[in-house]
Amino acid sequence: MxxxxxxxxxxxxxxxxxxxxxxxxxxxxxxxxxxxxxxLALAAPQxxxxxxxxxISSYFETRLKGTDKWLCVMAIENxxxxxxxxxxxxxxxxxxxxxxxFSTPFDxxxxxxxxxxxxxxxxxxxxxxxxxxxxxxxxxxxxxxxxIPDNSSTLKYLTSGRDDLVIHEYDGAGSYLTIxxxxxxxxxxxxxxxxxxxxxxxNHLARIPDANFSLENQSNxxxxxxxQLLKVEAAGWKGQAGSAIKLTQSLNSxxxxxxxxxxEEGWLEYDLLKxxxxxxxxxxxxxxNRSQIGLKITYDENYKSCSPGFLIxxxxxxxxxxxxxxxELNFLSDSPWFSSWRPxxxxxxxxxxxxxxxxxxxxxxxPYVVKNRIRKSAIxxxxxxxxxxxxx
Numbered sequence: 001m002x003x004x005x006x007x008x009x010x011x012x013x014x015x016x017x018x019x020x021x022x023x024x025x026x027x028x029x030x031x032x033x034x035x036x037x038x039x040l041a042l043a044a045p046q047x048x049x050x051x052x053x054x055x056i057s058s059y060f061e062t063r064l065k066g067t068d069k070w071l072c073v074m075a076i077e078n079x080x081x082x083x084x085x086x087x088x089x090x091x092x093x094x095x096x097x098x099x100x101x102f103s104t105p106f107d108x109x110x111x112x113x114x115x116x117x118x119x120x121x122x123x124x125x126x127x128x129x130x131x132x133x134x135x136x137x138x139x140x141x142x143x144x145x146x147x148i149p150d151n152s153s154t155l156k157y158l159t160s161g162r163d164d165l166v167i168h169e170y171d172g173a174g175s176y177l178t179i180x181x182x183x184x185x186x187x188x189x190x191x192x193x194x195x196x197x198x199x200x201x202x203n204h205l206a207r208i209p210d211a212n213f214s215l216e217n218q219s220n221x222x223x224x225x226x227x228q229l230l231k232v233e234a235a236g237w238k239g240q241a242g243s244a245i246k247l248t249q250s251l252n253s254x255x256x257x258x259x260x261x262x263x264e265e266g267w268l269e270y271d272l273l274k275x276x277x278x279x280x281x282x283x284x285x286x287x288x289n290r291s292q293i294g295l296k297i298t299y300d301e302n303y304k305s306c307s308p309g310f311l312i313x314x315x316x317x318x319x320x321x322x323x324x325x326x327x328e329l330n331f332l333s334d335s336p337w338f339s340s341w342r343p344x345x346x347x348x349x350x351x352x353x354x355x356x357x358x359x360x361x362x363x364x365x366x367p368y369v370v371k372n373r374i375r376k377s378a379i380x381x382x383x384x385x386x387x388x389x390x391x392x
Contacts, residue, residue, distance in 0.1 A: 021132035036081040047291035054261035083125035103144035122153040141360035165354035175343035183321035204306035219263035281308030
C-alpha cells in the first residue's frame with residue numbers, strides 16, 4: 001500500500017516497504033542528492049556521464065524551452081539513493097483539456113538519458129518510479145525515452161510491461177571500441193589505408209614548428225581551454241554554417257556549466273595539439289569509471305594537411321589502452337570519420353510509453369501509430385517505384 005505526502009518544498013513523497021519515492025522540482029533540493037546521484041551513475045552498466053547529476057543539472061539550467069518544466073523522480077531505500085528518472089514536462093491542450101507529456105532530457109548534445117537504477121534492482125525501481133509519476137500526474141499522455149542503448153536494462157523491463165502501451169523503435173547505431181591490454185595487436189589490425197594515412201599525417205605534422213601534444217585535466221583551466229576549443233570550432237565550417245556552439249547562447253551556457261561540473265568531479269580531460277603556443281586541434285573527453293567518452297573534437301582547418309583531428313583520436317585511443325580499468329572508448333554516434341578505427345557497433349532505440357486512458361490514447365497514441373504507418377508506407381512506395389520498370 002502506498003502512502004503519500006508533500007512537504008511544500010518542491011518534493012512529493014510516497015513509500016512502499018523500505019523504498020521511498022519522491023518527486024523533486026526544486027534545484028536547491030536536487031543539489032542535495034548530487035553526490036549520491038553521481039556515484040549511482042558511475043556504477044551503472046550504461047557507463048554514460050549523461051546519467052549523472054553533473055550533466056542533467058547543467059541541462060536543466062540552460063536547455064529547457066518555452067514553458068517546459070523539469071522534475072526528477074527518485075527512489076530511496078534506507079537513506080541510499082537507488083533510482084533516478086529525470087524528466088522534462090510539457091503541457092499540451094487537447095479538446096480544451098490540459099494533458100502532460102514527459103520526456104527524458106534530449107538534444108544532440110545530451111543523448112541517451114535513461115532510468116538510473118542500482119544494478120540488480122532495475123525491475124522494481126523502474127516500476128516504482130513510473131508508478132510515482134503516474135499517481136502524481138494522472139493526466140499524462142506519453143513518456144518519451146530517447147536513444148536508449150541496447151546495454152540498458154530499461155529495454156528489457158519496459159518492453160515487457162502490461163500496464164501501458166509501450167513502443168520501441170530502432171534509432172541507429174553508435175561506435176565504440178572495446179579496450180583490452182594489447183594496443184599493438186589492435187593497431188596491427190587497422191587497414192593498410194588507415195596506417196598509411198597515419199604515417200602521412202605524422203610526416204606533415206613533423207614539418208610544423210614546435211608541434212606538440214598535451215593532456216590537460218586541471219579543473220582551474222577547464223573554462224579557458226573550453227573557450228579556446230569553441231573559438232577554433234567557430235572559425236571553421238561550423239561557424240560558417242551557423243552550427244558552432246559559440247553561436248548559440250544556451251549551448252554556450254550549457255557547456256560552460258557542464259565542463260565546470262565535470263572538472264570538479266575529476267572526470268574531464270582535454271587532449272590538445274599546439275604549435276608555437278597556438279591551438280590547432282583539441283578534444284574534450286570524459287573518463288567515467290570504466291568508460292572513456294569522446295564528447296567533442298575540433299581542429300583548425302588551416303592545418304588540415306596533417307589531419308589533426310585524426311591524430312587527436314589516436315592519442316585518445318592510446319590513452320584509453322594505457323589507462324587501468326578502462327574497458328570501452330565510446331564515441332556515441334556512428335559518424336563516418338570514426339570508421340577508420342574499426343569500431344564495434346551498439347544499437348540504440350527510442351521508447352514511447354502511452355497511457356491507456358481514452359483521451360491520451362486519442363491525442364497521442366493513435367496519431368503516433370498513424371504517422372508511423374504513413375511514413376513506412378511512403379518508404380515502401382519509394383522502394384517499389386525504384387525497382388518497377390518505367391512503362392513509358
